[in-house]
Amino acid sequence: MQDVSTLTRLDSFPYRHRLAEVMAQPVLTALVDISVAAACDRMDRAKVSSLVVVDEAGRALGMVTERDILRCLAQARAAALDMRLFEVMSSPVHCVPGDAYLYVAIARMTRLGLRHLVVVDGTDRPVGMITGRALLKVRASQALVIGDDVAQAEGAADMDRARKALPDLAAGLLADGVSARDVAAVISTVLRDITTRAAELAERGMIADGWDGAPSPFALLILGSGGRGESLLSFDQDNAIVHTGPPAHDVWYAEFARRLNGTLNEAGIPYCEGDVMARNPFWRRSLDDWRTEIRHWVFEPKMQTVMNVDIFFDFLPVYGDRDLARELKRIAFDTAATSAFFLQFLAINVARMDVPLGIFGEFTTTHGKLNAKKFGLLPLVSAARAKAVKSGIEAPGTADRYRALAEAGLLHDDDLASLLDAHEIILRVMLEQQLRDIAAGGAPSARIEPRQLPRLTQKRLKTAFKRIRTLKTLIGSLQAG
Template sequence: MPSRQSAGAVAATPLIDMDAVVLDTETTGLDVRKDRIIQIGAVRLHGPDLLDDKKLDIIVNPGLPIPPSSSRIHGLTDAHVAEKPGFAAAAPVASAYIGQAVVIGHSINFDMAVFRFEAARHGIGWPQLRVLDVALLAAGLDRGLVDTSLDSLALSLGIPIEGRHTALGDALVTAGIYRALVPKLLAAGVRTLGEAELLSRRPANLIAQQEQAGWFARPDDRPDFAGAAIRSGGRRAVDSYLYRQRLGDVMQREIVSTTPDASLHDAARLMNELGIGCLFVAAGEETGIVTERDILRAVAEHGPGGPAKRVGDVMSVPVISAPSDTFLYRALGLMARRNLRYLGVAGADGQIVGLFTLRTLLRERALATMSVTDEIAAANRPRELARVQAALPGLAAGLLADGLEARAAAAVIAAESRAMTARAAEIAEAEMLAEGSGPPPADYALLVLGSGGRGESLLAPDQDNALVIATDYERDLDAETDWFARFATRVNEILDRAGIPYCKGGVMAKNRAWRKRLSEWTSEIEGWVRNPSPETLLNVDIFYDFTAAHYSRTSGARLADLLRRRAMETAADAHGLLRALGEATGGHGAPLGLFGRLKTDADGRIDLKAGGLLPITAGARVIALRHGIEALSTPRRLRETAAKAGHGQTDADILADIHGFLLSLILTQQIADIEAGISPTNRVAINSLSSQDQHHLRDALGRVELIQTMVRDLLGSG
């Protein structure tokens, strides 16, 4: 039987979307080294859902007499097992049933130890499996819990007990306990397999008892929480080309058009002369497209009369398109889903400015990279979005392994987070339509704020979002029954369930302060200018990085554009507000001590966001606002502002490089932490860095104050 290293479950796997097998055994005794398995029972779970139709119940002949003391517990005697298969026959069945799933049980390390010794006794392999012990989970959640027996846990959680001391019966009780624990785990911030494994390490006394009983027979019987695969480069590299390039970089800029009244014969002749496979068609206010497939279909359907048909009779309207700043991997995912060979490229005003065609080589490169965007598009429930969120650490690790810089990887993470927000909005809209609430009663745009808007997201997400609604919407936005109030609440709920937690600061569209009409937002911005209070500065910091993730189909995009224009115009001349923002950039001291020593916390870590990224991003934002720079990414803000103001580029380049370096350190640490089951933060363990990186970090943090010089110089110019 081949060995398997639990490839199906990674540390980032969300509990609500995790494939699991709840397993129990009955044995001839409690000595894992010499006692034998006589019954195996198991049930399947997907997330917290029990798959009732898929149970495993096997009686095993242990090959030796069953002690009467054992029979009195489980009721199985030598007569019951006499005609049953031995372990060598039962093990492959059990292994196939488990597959790549996580194994859950009560004192599951006992069962795994018995399996391991049985396999060794019969000369067959048994895989190293990822496991969760409900006793350890319960004790990890409640440090004061004394009795972690199966009966006590079931009683405390209200789980009925049937078939006690049969393998299948105990597996079903254990499944009930685990399902009852899942909401408690989520409430405690334990969302992933890795975090659950880490929680299971808290009950040191219970673990010590299991070790003394010999349940961990070898040092490698325990899961590796160290994230060594990340540090050693063990991750499979991802083809980063598709994550670096955008449609605007590779699109065909010369587009050829025809009219709806042209004949298909003329269209085919023009395509043949130019060696192209499609023509755009000016169709009133919209643009259509006719392809060689359309012409072939017309000939097949109409015979000799086909070429005489009008282009307008067979063209597709409107052209399916994507914005020019769309990453190639997302564009290819769209084309695969819609079965397209040609994709229009839209400019900032929504007009077609180019054409992207699917070439064989690019398609081959893309095959392994479209799964994330496909899963977002196909997701209909939070757990399906959670699966995408869980894939991001592996994607980021693969991109870094392929040589992509951290800043570009962060842009990909941000793009996926925005796509998840958009999909959550689509799901919420569909749910409200299905329940009879109708479609959106007014135009709106759902905005992503902060790092997600800047395209600089890492792997410690939270929700920063807002709604802008058409000014002519006359209903009461404060009412809990209002369509937009319920819509925003549902969007935020979906994202939270998907692993993007609620914003601790309340910056979410479900809160009225971040759900406003366009006119209200305009008044709010003017209020910020008049009263640049500390709270105002916090709101400005996060608001001015917004980008639209989703909007109503009619004029929603225009709402976001209008808000951007008004916000930029108001800020450019708001000298008091900009001055207050500039002064705030000096409030983040670099974590350096005497002689440039790195100042760490009690855990040996440094918060590189507070001590490095924040002053750079905040400073870049304020100078960009002063000079009307619409770019959102920090490096572009620095460089474009310096260029527009006639300021030397040296400081801008240095700060942009520092920004990228700090992102790299934080992202690498977050990947390792997620592998170890640690909730990712912006705190980096200094001892995990090479001496060279530590030296670079000291130098980088020592130069962060350059942003204050740029702010002083550039706020007064222009």
């Protein structure tokens, strides 16, 4: 593992920008059966040094670069021009999703000695390219491998070292002017990477111990704030499994989940107190069982339903069959949209939430503190989710949901700006409080001391709580829309 103590002194650009913002596009692609000569013609016309080889569905299979072609010509001479791309391509191709942060590409290309990295969409189709030349424009160092090192971890101790680097990383990013929302996204990305690696190690360990591979397609899901990309420094496990097998297959998934959850706990991501984890059979189901359970939530709603929806509808797949996870999300949103009563139930849940302001606008606290998650973050997140479910907006992030509502004409631009500002300031004061808690040797908490904040921050926080108070009216109008 690299020494990550210098992270706070690094340029934050790679942690603030996603690959989709800096990749070269469009990417040149070709089917596996075209000739090298035809590929050379295409590359020359496009003025590029590489192309991505794809299957008939457009998914990346390999890559052909100028170096590959020169090597082929040196070996086969003129006959090389008649060879097919599948004979000369480099495979498998190294791919990263477009929503990954730039530091992931920097670290991976450095570690693997790559000159090109393919950027793919959610269906593994190429949408862009990251090249070594482009990365010369980014200042970075070996310490940027914090996230990518997780992919090479061989046990919980390796992952725990990466997790322990998060507070210093968060503090450095905040000091560099990075938004709290983006810092939360970086933290979430690292935690997702840790979960993915823990899943890989769990399955690998099972096979080493004599188990067969997974008996049917499955997906591991991260729920709640981790799925939304809004994790701060106080986190635990929230995960689930969906699979396509019969009940007999659950023996395998139960063992997988036991190992997964145990490894994450050892890596410093503690067991969920509410047992919202894949080791709990309730959160480990076949697709058909999830369909039935979702119908119970939608057509027989109660307060426990709200708790489950709060966690489940924000899920994101981190391991396994992503198409299966997409099918589950489609089922969840399509089912929810059919019940006006369920949607109203979610809206009522938001409307009953209170804010910590007195009649004269002063903070109302207990022993000088208030729970910013309960009174600030939860109403903002819940309101965005309620309308997203009604409108079929599958984006899991709170800010992305509000932006999608505005783009659909369901939220005024002024409302959008004020809600995003409220979300940002609440995330920031929570994150800063958690950093102070950690520095003092305590556990990070959502309880802040508002009167100890700078006056300008107090003013912004009060404005945020006042804006949240109006969510009762806003959510009602949204549900009517």
